[in-house]
Amino acid sequence: MTAPTTIGTWFARLPRWLRAVIGAAAVLLGLVIIVRPTTSLGVLAILIGAGLVLTGILELAGGGEEDDDERTPPWRIAMAVLWIVGGLFVLLFPGLTVRMVALVVGIGLIVNGVLSVIGAFGRRRTLDARISSALLGVAGIVFGLLALLWPDITLFVVAVVFGARLIIVGLLELWHALRGTARTTRTGEPSTLARWGRTIAAIVAVVLAVVAGSVSASLRGGSPVVDDFYAAPRDVPDEPGRLIRAEPFTREVPDNATAWRILYTTTNEAGDPAVASGLVVVPSSGDGDYPVIDWTHGTTGFAQPCAPSLLAEPFESGALFLLPEIIDNGWALVATDYIGLGTAGPHPYLIGASTAYAALDARRAASELEAADLGDQTVVWGHSQGGGAALWTGALADSYAPDVELAGVAALAPASNLPGLMENLPSVTGGSLFASYVIAAYTAIYPDVKYREYVRPGAEVTVREMADRCLAEPGAAVSVLTLLGLSRDPEIASTDPTTGPFGERLVENTPPATISAPLLLGQGGDDQLVVPPAQDAFVDAYCAAGQQVDYRVYAGRDHVPLVEPDSPLVPDLVEWTTARLAGEPVDPGCTRSER
Incomplete structure (x- = not known):
């Protein structure tokens, strides 16, 4: 009696040229996805949709290659239907967001993986078929979880999973079609090539899953952890600029300095009480009464764990490369983390008033740290995001913190012209x-x-x-x-x-021209982020408003190199700061110089 025709055997009886076309299409599509995993979302939807449909077709085609009879197992039909339906869904709705694509891909991979693992225990399956099916199932589950847990890299997950899978399965199908090799022997058993091909594909998939999982874990493990120090206590003082707690800090602190991290009160953008953290560093030897450099750091991030005091490089991460120079000159450092970095947020990134409040209140709170023995004089330094914050600090110091004796403001490549x-x-x-x-x-x-x-x-x-x-x-x-x-x-x-x-x-957060302290504005002539034309326009507006500013442009310096130790800005900044602390007058009005 002739065995009943099943989906798998029906596919095997298709013309060889048609099977070759399907196999070649799978290989080519897999290559495109791998080569261009970050293509536009619209094109990605087409690639994913087509890949899902092809995967379903090839899943049906493999129905007879691992089983001891010609009946296509229900679990394989279910997987094939799942792939095809998912592919049609993505193709019919190409405007899906990345999150929806991640959802479709992730669920499809997980369900497919579970069914493949369950199918590995079929009674009529050979040992090698069971092993390969189980391995492919586990790999699918891992990739599916990655797609759901980290949706913004779904593109890369898709590239690895679908690209590699389509290439391997497509090559096997193409080989069968071109050689005319039966997918099963006359006795109904899978051919040696089919067995080994599927096993190799399973091993490759598992290796890729392990690699992808390891890379994912290492990337996700790069974020620092916020500890209990940053949690606000119940009895927070009502007024801003009050020290809540302090503890010794040693990470990346020079040998000739002593440091603490602090938690203090401040004011947020709505005018409500808030809590911020920061660092205080003073020379280990000296007579005390140290003048203070009130540092407003450059961009480290927006999320709570991105506080400089939490990072592996708490000073250089915010572009402060000159801590040794500060200490060697007998000055102290007070460095705010801003609101929302370390403490509860949101962090007011490039929002002026609250970053100025955080800087001024850090200076006030640090004065309550008796062991630091800070003096009264203060000069504000800031770079990039912190350069804009330094401008705002100078603009609001007289009205918000008249008790802070501000001798000068140095804004370095400041984020000033926000539009x-x-x-x-x-x-x-x-x-x-x-x-x-x-x-x-x-x-x-x-x-x-x-x-x-x-x-x-x-x-x-x-x-x-x-x-x-x-x-x-x-x-x-x-x-x-x-x-x-x-x-x-x-x-x-x-x-x-x-x-x-x-x-x-x-526009509202562009620093106003209300700085009464002497102002130095340094700019890199080759800055690619804060470009000189935009800075020139900002300075022109300041000058037109009657703001005093000493504007210095350093030829050949990009954004961060402007403040690195070998920059010609460094001796100028130290000299300018020394003069401000000595009370030397500055030329009124606007001056511009090329360095």
């Missing part, structure tokens, strides 16, 4: 990371600025996930690569962020 900065970010490699911090802060703090109005739906998940990663965190690089891929679409932003409520808030 100009946002306009430039799309042209900067990795600028999307900084943009994600701005978007996260402004949408969290200002109700009239909304994600859906300024960020493309396809990029929103990646932008949100990116904003949760610190600048120095390994996972941030993955997010940047993902978003660079998505930027092959015309725009990441759905609306120009310098327009509407977002644009109005950016």
Whole structure:
């Protein structure tokens, strides 16, 4: 009696050329996905949808290659239907967000993996078929969990899973078609080539799953952990600038210095009480009464674990490379983390008033640390994000903290012209990371600025996930690569962020020309992030408003190299600060010099 025809045997009886076309299509599609895993979301939807459908077809085609009879097992039919339905869903709705794509892919992989593991225990299956099915199932479950747990790198998961799987299975199908080799022997048993091919594919899939899981764990393990020191106690003082607690701090502190981390009270952007953290560093030897450099750090991130006092390099991570010079000159350092970094947020990234409050209140609170023995004089230094914060600190010092004796403000490559900065970010490699911090802060703090109005739906998940990663965190690089891929679409932003409520808030947070202390503004001539034309326009506006400013442009210096130890800015900054602490007058009005 002739055995009943099943789906698997029906596929095997298709014309060889058609089977070759299907196999070649799977190989080519797999290669495209692997070579361009960060293609635009619209194209990615087509690739994923087609890949899912092809996977389902090839799953049905493999029905007779591992079983001892010709009946296609129900679990294999279920898997094939799952792949095909999922693929059609993605193809019919190509406007899915990355999160929805992650959901479809993740659930499909997990269910497929579970069914494959269950199918490995079929009574009529050979030992090698059981092993390969179980291994493929486990690999699928691992990849599915990665897709769901880390949706903004789903593109890379898809590239590894579908690309590799389609290539391997497609090559096997192509081999069968071109050689005319039966998928099963005349006795109904799987051929040796089919067995070994499937086993090799399973081993490769497991290896890739282990590698992907290890990489995922290492990337996710790069974020620092917030400890109990940063938790606000129940009895927080009502007034700002009060010290809550302090404890010794030694990480990356020079041998000739002593340091503490502090928790203190301040004021948020709404004018409500808040808590912030920071660092205090003083010379180990000296007579005390140290003049203070009130440091406002450059960008470290938006999320709570991104506080400099939590990072492996607490000073250099925020672009403070000159701590040895500070200590050697007999000065002390007070460095705020800002609100929302270390302490509860949100962090007011590039939002002026609250960052100035945090800097001024850190200075006030540090004076209560008796062991530090700080003097009364203060000079503010800040770079990039912190440069803008330094400008705001100088602008608000007289009204908010008249008790702080401010001798000068040095703003270095400051984020001053915020609309100009946002306009430039799309042209900067990795600028999307900084943009994600701005978007996260402004949408969290200002109700009239909304994600859906300024960020493309396809990029929103990646932008949100990116904003949760610190600048120095390994996972941030993955997010940047993902978003660079998505930027092959015309725009990441759905609306120009310098327009509407977002644009109005950016202008609102441009530092005002109300700085009474002497002002030094340093700028790199080759700065690619805070570009000189935007800084020039900001300085012109300051000058027109009657603000005194000593504007110095350093030729050949990019954004961070401007403040590195070998920069010509460094001796100028030390000399200028020494003169301010000595009470020497500055030339009134605006001066500009090329260095």
